[in-house]
Amino acid sequence: MKINSLACLSAILLFACNNPSNEEKKSSTGDNPVDYKLADKKNFDTAIGGKKVGLYILKNKGIKAAVTNYGGRLVNLLIDGKDGKPVDVIVGPGTLKQFQDSKEPYFGATIGRYGNRIAKGKFKLEGKEYSIPTNNGQNTLHGGINGFQSVVWDAQQPSDSVLVLNYLSKDGEEGFPGNLNVQVTYTLKSDTAMEIDYRATTDKPTVCNLTNHGFYNLNGYASGSIYGHVLQINAKEYTPVDSTLIPLGKNETVSSTPFDFTKPQAIGARVDDSSNIQLKNGAGYDHNFVLDKKENDSLREAAFVKGDKSGISMTIYTEEPGLQFYSGNFMTSLNAVKGGGKDEHRTAIALEPQHFPDSPNQPQFPTTELKPGQVYKTSSIYKFSLK
Secondary structure: OOOOHHHHHHHHHHHHHHOOOHHHHOOOOOOOOOOOOOOOHHHOOEEEOOEEEOEEEEEEOOEEEEEEOEOOEEEEEEEEOOOOOEEEOEOOOOOHHHHHHOOOOOOOEEEOOEOOEEHHHEEEEOOEEEEOOOOEOOEEEOOOOOOHHHOEOEEEEEEOOEEEEEEEEOOOHHHOOOOEEEEEEEEEEOOOEEEEEEEEEEOOOEEOEOEEEOOEOOOOOOOOOOOOOEEEEOOOEEEOEOOOOOEOOOOEEOOOOOOOOOOOEEHHHOOOOOOOHHHHHHOOOEEEEEOOOOOOOOOEEEEEEEOOOOOEEEEEEEOOOEEEEEOOOOOOOOOEOHHHOEOOOOOOEEEEEEOOOOHHHOOOOOOOEEOOOOOEEEEEEEEEEEO
């Protein structure tokens, strides 16, 4: 995906000129003076339920990361900025205690056994109905009350740039059937990219939909709102949702709607477009985009996003059919994050490659069923550059 500077500038100018509340949405910090560093390992050095928790440092040319095996979480992701100094593009807590105390449990986490929502906490497999805990109103979100974000993964670091995490989700955990063996591998690449590979097998038919819930601000984690970020998503369709954020069951075109990111757009330009029923009452973006297909191309180019101040851009490539775009609508300054601040409203976005929400109940969507003898295997790459 190539986005020229004129297109990006046009999108930003359109946002600045046409958004009546633009002044309220500017960064409160201006040029960010933060000296970005990796989290301190000693703040993660403990045990939970008899399992050792730690912080693992990964590095490669122009990129560093810190990952904790508590929830398989991305804690820091440092990208060299325009002046050569690193910028931490991950918003979230910086200590284990902050993660445990947070009312937002998904910061940077590996999400499973089922990423996104399942309607009313019920689904059927081979004629049998399963009930799983509801933790998002009447629905189940991100695997239930104690999803993969709450567990301690077994960790191995074979090299400076690779971390391998393993977890056995036992039959019946959070109501899901089957012993699910899961492996997640973080790899930092020499072309300033982070690859996340997922693998899982089961001994009973089950559902599986894994992703990472990184909260990104490409200007840096203490730089204010994401309204000026320019976003492009390679999706001509999305899945509209009901009032509980469950898909209505039919893909709709993004054309002539605020969901049209087929060309670069400033996120803040239309996020509060009250004329669109999907965005009314400040709901913002929390929707699945149906990624365009390419023949004979297992990794599709899903999205491009650029920080308006840092110049840092991120391109996402994935094997997944969907991308959940979340504009930080539920960030309400309740949780402590790195740098001594709070998770202020819309100071981060999440772009989660995954299968569609509620797929177990909507057979027209790509299946998330995993059977014994099959291997769940998928990869996503987040490539960074200075534009």
